[in-house]
Amino acid sequence: MPNVTRRIGLSLGADICWPLCYEEIVKRLALAIPWNGDTVGIDVERVTIEPFDLRQPCRYDLVIDRLTHWYHTSREWIKKAVIMDGLYVFNSPWSVQSMEKQTTYCAMMQLGMPIPETWLIPPKSYEPLPDLQPTLRSYAKLFDLGTVGTALGYPLFMKPYDGGGWKGVSRIDNEAALRARYDESGKLVMHLQKAVHPFDSFVRCIGLGPQTHLVKYDPGAPLHDRYTMAKDFMSGEEAAVMRDTTLTINAFFGWDFNSCEALRKDGTWYPIDFANPCPDSQVTSLHYHFPWMVKANLRWSIFNAVTRRPFRRTLDWEPFYAIAARDLPYRERLREYGKLAEQRFAMAQFEEFCGKHLAHLDEVAHEFFATPAAREAVRKKVAALFPAHEVEPFTELFWRRIQAWRADTGGKP
Numbered sequence: 001m002p003n004v005t006r007r008i009g010l011s012l013g014a015d016i017c018w019p020l021c022y023e024e025i026v027k028r029l030a031l032a033i034p035w036n037g038d039t040v041g042i043d044v045e046r047v048t049i050e051p052f053d054l055r056q057p058c059r060y061d062l063v064i065d066r067l068t069h070w071y072h073t074s075r076e077w078i079k080k081a082v083i084m085d086g087l088y089v090f091n092s093p094w095s096v097q098s099m100e101k102q103t104t105y106c107a108m109m110q111l112g113m114p115i116p117e118t119w120l121i122p123p124k125s126y127e128p129l130p131d132l133q134p135t136l137r138s139y140a141k142l143f144d145l146g147t148v149g150t151a152l153g154y155p156l157f158m159k160p161y162d163g164g165g166w167k168g169v170s171r172i173d174n175e176a177a178l179r180a181r182y183d184e185s186g187k188l189v190m191h192l193q194k195a196v197h198p199f200d201s202f203v204r205c206i207g208l209g210p211q212t213h214l215v216k217y218d219p220g221a222p223l224h225d226r227y228t229m230a231k232d233f234m235s236g237e238e239a240a241v242m243r244d245t246t247l248t249i250n251a252f253f254g255w256d257f258n259s260c261e262a263l264r265k266d267g268t269w270y271p272i273d274f275a276n277p278c279p280d281s282q283v284t285s286l287h288y289h290f291p292w293m294v295k296a297n298l299r300w301s302i303f304n305a306v307t308r309r310p311f312r313r314t315l316d317w318e319p320f321y322a323i324a325a326r327d328l329p330y331r332e333r334l335r336e337y338g339k340l341a342e343q344r345f346a347m348a349q350f351e352e353f354c355g356k357h358l359a360h361l362d363e364v365a366h367e368f369f370a371t372p373a374a375r376e377a378v379r380k381k382v383a384a385l386f387p388a389h390e391v392e393p394f395t396e397l398f399w400r401r402i403q404a405w406r407a408d409t410g411g412k413p
Contacts, residue, residue, distance in 0.1 A: 001039045003041065004039070005041050008045070008063070009047040009062070010063075011067050013070075015281065018297070018377075021368070021374060022294055029358075033357045040306050042302060042305065047060070049074060055084070058085035062088040062304050062305040063087060065078055068093045075093050075097065078093045079093050082313060088309065090257050091257055091277045091278075092253075092254035095253050095254040095277070101159075102120060103275075105118055107252060107317075110321070111320060112333060113245065114268055114269075116196055121191075123185065123190070124185050125186055125187050145178060145179060152193075154174055157172065157193045157195055158185070158190050160189065164278075196265050196272065199263040199264055200265065201233065201234075203261070204260070204262075205262070207247060207249075207250045208293070209256055209257075209299075210341075211296045211299065211300065215228065216233045227285060241334065244341075246258070246259075251341035252317065254312060255277040259276045260273075261273040284398065291365060291406075291409075300350070303353050303358075320337060362409075366406055370406060
């Protein structure tokens with residue numbers, strides 16, 4: 001059979017640790033996959049930033065993108081490559097650009113998910129554009145912020161209608177605090193969202209293609225401890241609810257890689273933040289969960305690159321709305337959404353491919369994450385973020401947690 005190569009591009013910003021691990025494990029896999037009469041190997045390259053001719057062919061079969069949400073040159077190159085060259089990328093650059101938290105809340109409300117009650121309020125101040133004053137004089141109605149707060153009830157959260165990273169997020173316990181935080185919000189357009197209070201569990205579900213991973217999350221802990229190492233914190237049915245919820249969101253918005261945060265109150269899981277299409281991928285946050293993310297990235301990218309599965313250029317929401325229109329109990333409806341998402345992520349074909357061609361990945365990754373090369377990848381990321389006197393202690397902390405993962409999994413999924 002002819003030998004052919006599929007090229008995977010890594011479009012990176014400040015990412016250090018996971019690309020090093022990804023590249024090294026690909027080498028150790030030594031892939032020679034029989035596919036449609038060819039023997040397919042994988043090359044990995046880092047995508048450079050430079051001027052480009054719009055008709056210039058794209059050399060990659062797939063790109064893992066970490067820049068689209070903020071770096072426009074790379075985003076526009078990726079759009080061109082999807083349109084003109086059939087590039088597969090995660091995630092959809094158009095969806096990342098346009099589907100902010102406001103849109104995601106509205107869409108999932110329409111599908112019947114238990115999104116907390118949310119209001120959008122005009123900004124406190126504005127850029128002095130030429131048409132601003134006549135527009136506001138004619139159409140902006142005076143409103144009483146305290147009335148909105150009373151309608152929602154306290155506690156509530158004020159947060160930007162877009163963006164992420166906990167920027168501008170405030171817990172509000174009373175009207176005085178609401179007015180103070182609004183006065184400080186400047187030109188940001190803000191949501192006011194009723195708090196899920198009291199909640200008894202906070203979970204983040206990471207989705208990468210049809211793969212999901214649940215983490216008990218502690219938002220009050222230091223960054224390196226927020227992703228806890230807790231086990232057995234959800235029932236099987238609760239885990240299935242979170243899986244269906246996350247896959248539904250990701251398939252709906254064309255996000256191969258995204259995370260969903262949810263709070264549990266009185267037995268119901270409330271999705272509160274799920275427009276995260278460039279999820280945290282650093283060992284300094286994920287630690288114990290970092291190897292899962294690397295392996296999931298490898299499986300999903302290699303599957304799509306080798307099979308040349310077509311990238312879905314349009315979102316096509318109508319099948320989801322058709323399910324929403326059916327008179328079904330919510331859990332049954334969510335399962336139907338989940339089935340549709342599994343189809344869109346080609347779950348059956350993916351699992352068959354991995355079982356046949358990537359069965360050795362778990363063992364290879366298990367061995368790699370005990371090597372000096374893996375530890376050096378951890379150290380490099382720590383050195384980029386921590387003061388010099390903390391580099392070795394935190395490198396050792398994260399390395400111990402990865403070794404705990406190795407002990408717990410033993411080279412298995």
